[in-house]
Amino acid sequence: MFAYYLRLSLASLRRHPALSALMVLAIAIGIGVCMTTLTVHTLMSSDPIPWKSDKLFAVRLDSWGPDRPWEEPNEPPPELNWRDATALMASDIPPRHAAMFKSMFTVQNEDPGFAPYMVEARITHKDFFALFDTPFLHGGGWGDSADKNLEQVVVLGKVANDKLFGGENSVGRTIRLDEREFKVVGVLADWQPVPKFYDVNNGNFDAAEDIYLPWGTAQPFQLRTAGNTNGWKPENIDSFDAFLNSESVWIQFWAELPDTETKARYQAFLDAYVGEQKKLGRFPRPLNNRLSDVNQFMSERHVVGDDNRVLVGLSFLFLAVCLINMVGLLLAKFLGKAPELALRRALGASQWQIVQLNLVEVGLVGLLGGVLGLGLAYGGLEAVKTLYASNDGNDVRLYALNLPLALQAMAIALAASLLAGLYPALKVGRLAPAGLLKTQ
Amino acid sequence: MLSMHNISKVFRTDLVQTHALRDFSLEVAAGEFVAVTGPSGSGKTTFLNIAGLLENFDGGSYRLDGVDVAGLSDSALARLRNEKIGFIFQSFNLIPDLNLFDNVDVPLRYRGFSAAERKQRIEEALEKVGLGARMKHLPSQLSGGQQQRAAIARALAGSPRFLLADEPTGNLDSLMARQVMELLEQLHEEGTTIVMVTHDAELARRAPRNIHVLDGAVSDLHVVGTPSLRAATV
Numbered sequence: 001m002f003a004y005y006l007r008l009s010l011a012s013l014r015r016h017p018a019l020s021a022l023m024v025l026a027i028a029i030g031i032g033v034c035m036t037t038l039t040v041h042t043l044m045s046s047d048p049i050p051w052k053s054d055k056l057f058a059v060r061l062d063s064w065g066p067d068r069p070w071e072e073p074n075e076p077p078p079e080l081n082w083r084d085a086t087a088l089m090a091s092d093i094p095p096r097h098a099a100m101f102k103s104m105f106t107v108q109n110e111d112p113g114f115a116p117y118m119v120e121a122r123i124t125h126k127d128f129f130a131l132f133d134t135p136f137l138h139g140g141g142w143g144d145s146a147d148k149n150l151e152q153v154v155v156l157g158k159v160a161n162d163k164l165f166g167g168e169n170s171v172g173r174t175i176r177l178d179e180r181e182f183k184v185v186g187v188l189a190d191w192q193p194v195p196k197f198y199d200v201n202n203g204n205f206d207a208a209e210d211i212y213l214p215w216g217t218a219q220p221f222q223l224r225t226a227g228n229t230n231g232w233k234p235e236n237i238d239s240f241d242a243f244l245n246s247e248s249v250w251i252q253f254w255a256e257l258p259d260t261e262t263k264a265r266y267q268a269f270l271d272a273y274v275g276e277q278k279k280l281g282r283f284p285r286p287l288n289n290r291l292s293d294v295n296q297f298m299s300e301r302h303v304v305g306d307d308n309r310v311l312v313g314l315s316f317l318f319l320a321v322c323l324i325n326m327v328g329l330l331l332a333k334f335l336g337k338a339p340e341l342a343l344r345r346a347l348g349a350s351q352w353q354i355v356q357l358n359l360v361e362v363g364l365v366g367l368l369g370g371v372l373g374l375g376l377a378y379g380g381l382e383a384v385k386t387l388y389a390s391n392d393g394n395d396v397r398l399y400a401l402n403l404p405l406a407l408q409a410m411a412i413a414l415a416a417s418l419l420a421g422l423y424p425a426l427k428v429g430r431l432a433p434a435g436l437l438k439t440q
Numbered sequence: 441m442l443s444m445h446n447i448s449k450v451f452r453t454d455l456v457q458t459h460a461l462r463d464f465s466l467e468v469a470a471g472e473f474v475a476v477t478g479p480s481g482s483g484k485t486t487f488l489n490i491a492g493l494l495e496n497f498d499g500g501s502y503r504l505d506g507v508d509v510a511g512l513s514d515s516a517l518a519r520l521r522n523e524k525i526g527f528i529f530q531s532f533n534l535i536p537d538l539n540l541f542d543n544v545d546v547p548l549r550y551r552g553f554s555a556a557e558r559k560q561r562i563e564e565a566l567e568k569v570g571l572g573a574r575m576k577h578l579p580s581q582l583s584g585g586q587q588q589r590a591a592i593a594r595a596l597a598g599s600p601r602f603l604l605a606d607e608p609t610g611n612l613d614s615l616m617a618r619q620v621m622e623l624l625e626q627l628h629e630e631g632t633t634i635v636m637v638t639h640d641a642e643l644a645r646r647a648p649r650n651i652h653v654l655d656g657a658v659s660d661l662h663v664v665g666t667p668s669l670r671a672a673t674v
C-alpha cells in the first residue's frame with residue numbers, strides 16, 4: 001500500500017508543479033536556515049578532545065586586584081603571569097603540564113630566494129604535545145632541557161611544513177624565525193581542535209598556531225606575547241624582565257590530572273602556593289584558585305556566545321513560520337483533491353487510509369524540502385565561510401556540513417512537514433464523501 | 441439484500457432544515473433490478489447515498505445483506521462498501537490523471553488483492569464493458585459512453601453483489617444510454633442486485649421493478665409507467 005501511496009503522491013505533486021514547488025521551497029528555506037545556524041553552533045559547542053576532556057584542567061589563580069573580581073560574580077583571571085606559571089611548573093603532581101602563549105614571527109627556510117612571511121607560533125613546554133595528543137607526521141617534540149635552557153629547535157605544523165618544505169620530511173632541516181636559526185625536530189599532522197580550547201583568550205575558533213617553540217627560548221630571546229595581556233596593578237614596566245616580574249597575566253596553563261585524588265592534591269598545592277605568596281604581600285583577593293576541565297572551562301569562558309544560541313532559536317522560529325505557510329498551502333492542495341478523495345472513500349478507502357495517503361504526500365514534500373534545504377544550508381555555510389573565516393582566521397571546519405547533521409536535517413524536515421500536514425490531512429480525511437461526490 | 445425501515449434524514453443548515461427522507465422504508469431482495477424515479481429534490485440521491493453507506497441517517501434502521509449498519513466504525517463501513525457495493529455516478533467520477541487500468545484498480549487496492557489478481561480482474565472487467573483495448577487511455581481520451589462503461593467496469597471489478605447507480609445515463613445521448621442499460625441488464629442476469637435512479641421513464645420501464653419517491657418517502661411500490669408517473673418525472 002505504501003508504494004501505491006507513494007506513486008499517487010508523486011503523480012499528485014506533478015499535477016500542480018507550482019504549488020508543489022512552493023511547498024518544497026517553504027520547507028527547504030526553513031531547513032536551510034536552521035541547518036546553517038545549527039551546524040555552526042554544534043561544531044562550536046562540540047567537545048574538542050572528548051577522550052580526555054575530563055582529565056585536562058585549565059589552571060587559574062586569582063591574582064587579580066583587591067577591589068573587584070576579574071569578572072562578576074567571582075571569576076579568577078583566565079591567564080597567569082610569568083612568575084606564577086614558572087612556580088607551578090615546579091610541581092610534579094600532574095603527570096603532564098604546560099604553560100603556553102602565542103607569539104608572531106617572520107619565517108623563512110634555507111632558500112635565500114624564499115619570500116619570508118608572518119606566522120603565528122606557540123611557545124610552550126615539552127608536555128604540550130602529549131597533553132593534547134597532537135599527531136606527529138615526522139619526528140617528535142623536544143626534551144626537558146629545551147624548556148630550561150636555550151635550544152633553538154621547533155616543531156612545525158602541517159601547513160608551515162607544506163609551505164616551507166613542500167611537505168617533505170623536514171626533521172633536521174633549519175628555518176629562520178626573525179633572523180634566528182632553528183632546527184626542525186618534529187612535524188605535526190593536521191591538528192585543529194574546534195574550539196581552540198587551550199587558548200580562548202585570542203579567538204575561540206582560530207586555527208591552531210603553525211610553529212611550536214620550547215619554553216626555554218622565551219626569556220633569552222625576549223619573546224613577547226601576540227595575545228592579550230591584562231593587568232590590574234599600576235606598575236612601572238620598563239624592561240622585559242620587569243614585564244616578566246609584573247602582575248600582568250598572559251600565559252595559559254594546562255595540567256593533566258588523571259583522577260580526583262591527584263586533582264585534590266594539586267588543588268591543595270595551588271592553595272598552599274598562593275598562601276605563601278600572600279605572606280609576601282601578593283594575591284590580595286580571597287583564595288580562589290580554579291581547576292576547570294575542558295568542558296567546564298568552555299562554558300565558564302562563554303566560548304559559545306549567547307548570541308549564537310539566540311540565532312539558532314531565531315532560525316527555528318523562522319522554520320515555524322515556514323511551516324505555518326505550509327499548513328495553508330497543504331490545506332488548499334488537499335481541498336482541491338477532496339472530490340478525488342471522496343471518490344476513494346466511496347470505493348472503499350477508510351478515513352484513516354485517506355489520511356495515510358495525504359501524509360505520504362506530505363512526507364514526500366518534506367523529504368524533497370530537506371534535500372533542497374541541505375543544498376541551501378551548504379550554500380549558506382559557504383557564504384558564512386567567505387564572510388567570516390577569511391578575515392578573522394576562524395577554522396573553516398566550523399562551516400562544513402557533516403553526515404550526522406545532514407541526517408538530522410532530513411529528520412527535522414520529515415517531522416516538520418508531517419506536523420504541518422497533520423491538520424490538513426485529518427481535516428480532508430474527515431470530510432463526508434457524499435456531498436463532495438455530487439459536485440463533481 | 442437491502443432492508444430499510446422508517447429511515448429519516450434531515451439536513452440542517454444555519455437557516456433551514458430539509459427533511460430529505462422521512463419514514464423511508466424499502467425492501468430489495470437479492471437479484472432484483474429496481475429503478476427509482478421521482479421529482480427533483482424528492483430524496484433519491486439521499487436514499488442512494490445512505491444505501492451505499494456514504495451518508496449516515498437520523499432515524500430508522502438499515503440492514504445491508506443482513507448486517508445492521510448502525511454503529512459500525514468508519515473502517516468497517518469502508519470495508520463493507522468496498523466488498524459489497526459498486527457505485528455508478530451520473531458524472532462518471534473517473535480520476536482524470538489515472539488511465540482506465542489504474543481507475544479500475546482503485547477499489548481493488550483497498551480490497552487488498554494481490555497484484556496478479558488485480559490485473560486479472562481489471563482486464564476481465566474492462567473486456568466485459570468492451571474497453572479491453574483502451575486500458576492505457578486516460579478518461580479524457582474517451583467518449584462519455586465509454587467513460588461510463590469504464591466506471592461500470594470499476595464498479596464490478598471487485599464483484600460486488602449490489603450495484604447502486606445514480607442517473608447513470610443522465611449525461612449520455614440515447615444510443616449510449618441504451619448501451620449502458622444493456623450492460624446493466626446483463627449484469628442483472630448474471631445475478632447482481634441493482635438499484636438505479638433515473639429520470640428516464642423509458643429506461644425505468646425496462647427495469648422489472650419500479651419505485652417512485654415523493655417528498656422523501658416511497659409513494660408507490662407497484663406502478664410501472666403510468667401516465668401520472670411520466671408526468672412526475674419530466
Ligand SMILES: Nc1ncnc2c1ncn2[C@@H]1O[C@H](COP(=O)(O)OP(=O)(O)OP(=O)(O)O)[C@@H](O)[C@H]1O
Nearest residue numbers: 435451452458460479480481482483484485486487
Ligand atoms: N448536503 C445537503 N445539505 C442540505 N440539503 C441537502 C443536502 N443534500 C440534499 N439536500 C436536500 O435534500 C433534498 C433531497 O435531495 P436529493 O439530492 O436526495 O434529491 P434528488 O431526488 O436526488 O434530486 P435530483 O433528482 O435533483 O437529483 C433536497 O431538498 C436537497 O436540497
Ligand SMILES: [Mg+2]
Nearest residue numbers: 484485486606
Ligand atoms: Mg439526485
